[in-house]
Amino acid sequence: MRRLLAIAVAVSATLLAAGCGESTQVTVYKQGKYQGKPDAQPWDNDEFKGDKLAWENAIKARNAKQNEKTRGAPMAAN
Secondary structure, eight states: OHHHHHHHHHHHHHHHHHTTOOOOOOOOEETTEEOSOOOOOTTOSTTTTTOHHHHHHHHHHHHHHTOTTTSSOOOOOO
């Protein structure tokens, strides 16, 4: 029993110590210029073909369907 407890303490200490390390950071920002992947607008895709208004209408329609008060059957009056 003592041996099992000693092993559990040793494993716990090892795992705790492993979390204290510092990893190197990958820098994608150099002297005032972002070096990463360029971001595209959400409406610049095959579905909307750059039409921002169509994208906004699709988002509004999707959000309207997520309203729990308007979904499902109406409650019966008592």
